Amino acid sequence: DTGVSQDPRHKITKRGQNVTFRCDPISEHNRLYWYRQTLGQGPEFLTYFQNEAQLEKSRLLSDRFSAERPKGSFSTLEIQRTEQGDSAMYLCASSLDKRGSLQETQYFGPGTRLLVL
Amino acid sequence: QKEVEQDPGPLSVPEGAIVSLNCTYSNSAFQYFMWYRQYSRKGPELLMYTYSSGNKEDGRFTAQVDKSSKYISLFIRDSQPSDSATYLCAMNYFGNEKLTFGTGTRLTIIP
Numbered sequence: 001d002t003g004v005s006q007d008p009r010h011k012i013t014k015r016g017q018n019v020t021f022r023c024d025p026i027s028e029h030n031r032l033y034w035y036r037q038t039l040g041q042g043p044e045f046l047t048y049f050q051n052e053a054q055l056e057k058s059r060l061l062s063d064r065f066s067a068e069r070p071k072g073s074f075s076t077l078e079i080q081r082t083e084q085g086d087s088a089m090y091l092c093a094s095s096l097d098k099r100g101s102l103q104e105t106q107y108f109g110p111g112t113r114l115l116v117l
Numbered sequence: 118q119k120e121v122e123q124d125p126g127p128l129s130v131p132e133g134a135i136v137s138l139n140c141t142y143s144n145s146a147f148q149y150f151m152w153y154r155q156y157s158r159k160g161p162e163l164l165m166y167t168y169s170s171g172n173k174e175d176g177r178f179t180a181q182v183d184k185s186s187k188y189i190s191l192f193i194r195d196s197q198p199s200d201s202a203t204y205l206c207a208m209n210y211f212g213n214e215k216l217t218f219g220t221g222t223r224l225t226i227i228p
Binding site: 004031033035040041042043044045048056058091093095097104105106107108109110111113 | 121123125153158159160161162163166205207214215216217218219220221
């Protein structure tokens, strides 16, 4: 399978614990996005990378959240001191930014479902 | 007020019916419009992408954009039970790559 993969698919944690999620994008894609989706809502943008550079962060991304893409390939999203309000589906998407192209398609992974008790 | 409004449904229609799904938006800078389908506990999957006002057809699916009214639609002809899913509209504008989504409409096709 050459799509976007995410690990783990499910995570249950206790309030106050730290969690880390991993996203492996489609191999030639240079852009990687993180979104968060709560029940009954559409995905909300958190942050995105162009290669290893983090180019934009949403104000939804509090100081407890950090994302990295150290070698421009896979990315990690860490949440420190989790709160019950962090319970959501965390989605990763990737795309290929081609110079001169008006638009690129974002391909989503299956998501990591987080439950904070 | 949200930038993108979408009726969350749920919407139930009999198999074979034509389905109409709609979104409105407030930011006139949005130029690119997408429809994603999301099955339960899965990630969104791109169905249609449009740029200009007008219609775009792909098999049983037709995407319609009216930029003057800030209104987009997705029509599904000859609906099938396998079309049962949540349909998300999404949009962005040139130079701003993040997608802004509607809340999604949950659709059920009844056999």
